Amino acid sequence: MINTGCTTAELGDFEESVQETLSALQQQNIAKRFWARDASLWKNDAATQEKIKNRLGWLVLEDMPKQIEELQTFATSIVEAGFKDVFLLGMGGSSLCPEVLKQTFSSAPGYPRLTVLDTTDPKTIKDAEDACELKTTLFILASKSGSTIEMLSLYRYFSDRLQAIGRPDIGSQFIAITDSGSPLEKIAVEKKFRRFFTTPSDVGGRYSALTYFGLLPAALLGIDLRALRKSAQNMMRACSADQPLEQNPAILLGVILGKLCEAGRNKLTFMTSASLSHFGIWAEQLIAESTGKEGKGIVPIDNECLGDPVVYGEDRLFVYLRSQSDDCHQLDQVFSAFQKAGHPVVQIDLKNRSDLAGEFFRWEMATAITGVILNINPFDEPNVSESKENTMAVLTQFEKTGQLALPPAQSYEGEISISGDIGAGTQSSLSQTLDIFLKHAHENSYVALMAYFAPSKKYAVCLQTLRTKIRDKYRVATTLGYGPRFLHSTGQLHKGGKRNGLFIQLTMDEKVDFPIPEASYSFGILKRAQALGDFHSL
Structure with missing residues (x-):
């Protein structure tokens, strides 16, 4: 022991x-x-070492006391301005720490409710909008690169909605967290955002929990930032x-x-x-x-x-x-x-x-x-761009033809169609097809369920039941991710990791959909294009 x-x-x-x-x-x-910050710990070539050196800024917390005072003052001003809701629009490292903080602490009395929107699912977006009053909602645009398609699409949508209800000063309802010089910083200046916070360029997104990406949402939830700082400092000393x-x-x-x-x-x-x-x-x-x-x-x-x-x-x-x-x-x-x-x-x-x-x-x-x-570089994500590039190719084709090129269905059962190189006959039932596919699993495999629809308690129960049945019958580990969130999370592993994954992508027709301003496609089309892009990558 x-x-x-x-x-x-x-x-x-x-x-x-x-x-x-x-x-x-x-x-x-x-x-x-x-x-x-000796980059030779990870790789020997000079070019990679230079990149690694520019990803180790999370080892320094000297600015945290100043940031805490600044953020607490800002959070107080947001409460005093009458904001009741905060929508955080971002993906991956820009959104997951805030989601954990929200679920772990919830909002302190008097502080606004936080909703993390890391999705292109139109039902999820509409449900969030219907649950708030837009005129008392503050929007955080969170993106290191400042060019994330999900974040920009959500920004355009909510900016358009605020304009539609006659809000006089739309920029005052937006703040941004991004790297210096990013496209998002430019938008924040041009559109006169209420505030924008510049993050260190030498901190990668998934290592940014103790920067503005995590601390600003924490402040707006009314969390004791000094207690968080003490916890972080104690751990740093222990390490x-x-x-x-x-x-x-x-x-x-x-x-x-x-x-x-x-x-x-x-x-x-x-x-x-x-x-x-x-x-x-x-x-x-x-x-x-x-x-x-x-x-x-x-x-x-x-x-x-x-x-x-x-x-x-x-x-x-x-x-x-x-x-x-x-x-x-x-x-x-x-x-x-x-x-x-x-x-x-x-x-x-x-x-x-x-x-x-x-x-x-x-x-x-x-x-x-x-x-x-x-012996790997833990600070890059070399395969994430594959799905993004495939998604853009799907959208480009859609803009030309007005249709999505869906993979041919291999079999049907009721309203469910099954696509993919599974090896099952066209007359196979859903359960038979899944069984044939899952029999490819071996003792070191894992099965990834990738759901491109709005999460709900009903679906969660069904998917967890499916995970348990797969694990117990085939003796393999299972994961569950909702798209497009998981593309910015486990997506790199799916494409760049060991080839021991079996991937089941779940999509459904949209019952709710609406266009993205300044785009020739809707949120539903974007989400399906993201699913298709990842399908082609895998």
Whole structure:
């Protein structure tokens, strides 16, 4: 057993390898080199090293006290201005930390309600609009590049809606978070936004939780930013170059993740106590997009219904995030059963939900260390552009023909059609077709369900039931992502990681749809084009 106080690990036969690696890294002065931003830890070629050096700004938090005072003053001004709702329009690293904060803390009394719109689904957009008063809604445009198609489409739509209801000063209802010199910064200046916040260019999106991308939404929710800062600083001190590696929470975790991934335990399965239950949607993006490349990668498994130890294969590593303020009795028993069954397990204890900021930093650093172990660059996303380029090609064709080139259906059952190179006959039923497809799975496979429709409780129950049935029958891990959100999260892993995924894309005809201003297509067409673009990539 490895025990560092707040972290315990029972790794069985893998513990020796982890300890040997920690000893070797100690000899290589990895902690000092890491904090010195030594890019040769990851890659040897000079060009890649220069790119890596420009992605390590998240290691510095000196500006955080000044930002906290600034953000709290700004949040107070928003409350005093009478805003009741805040819509955050962004994708990936710009939206997932705010979503976790919203779900974990909710809005403090007197502060506006936060809605994260990281979608092109027209029903989701319309439902959000119908649930608020536009005249008392503040819009945050969040994008490092400032050119994300989802964010820009949503901006055009809501700007048009504000104009339609006669709002006199539309720019005063928008703020932006973006890099200096981005197209979004230009829009913010030209359209006289209420405010725009410039983010460090040397911090990648998925490592930006402790920058304005995470801190501004936190301030608008009324979260105690000083408590978050204290949590982050405590974790940074614990992970400093002065700490022995086996006592360094991030390096220890990163080595465990990397060595077990090399040994085939690459399905990182999250268990979380109640108040931390949404942490996985942020960690999923960080881990999948950082490690899923060069034919390697860790597959994060979030929100999978827990089963008996016997239903899990020998590709799992379980990590249990446990808050001492939660009732954890039942989860403790499940975790103990996994441990007794011989699965490698890690338990991380938090005092309360304010420790979340420290976990953001721990997992960012741990993921970077995993990159060292796997000999990959954890700060790029080389395959994400494939689906984007395919989407633009689909939209270009649509603009020419007025039609989407859908893949031919292989079989039908009622109103359901099935497409893809599955190997089933045209007369096969839906269940037969799925069975033929899923029999391609082997013990190290995973099945990704990719749903391009508005999330709902009804659909969530159906999809979770399907995940459980697939896991228990075929003994494989399952993931669930809603499009287009997952394209900015696990999409890199799907295309750049190990070729052990089976991908099931779920789409449906739109019952609600409306045009995107300044575009020749609707939100529904854009969403279907994104699905088709990713379908072609996979």
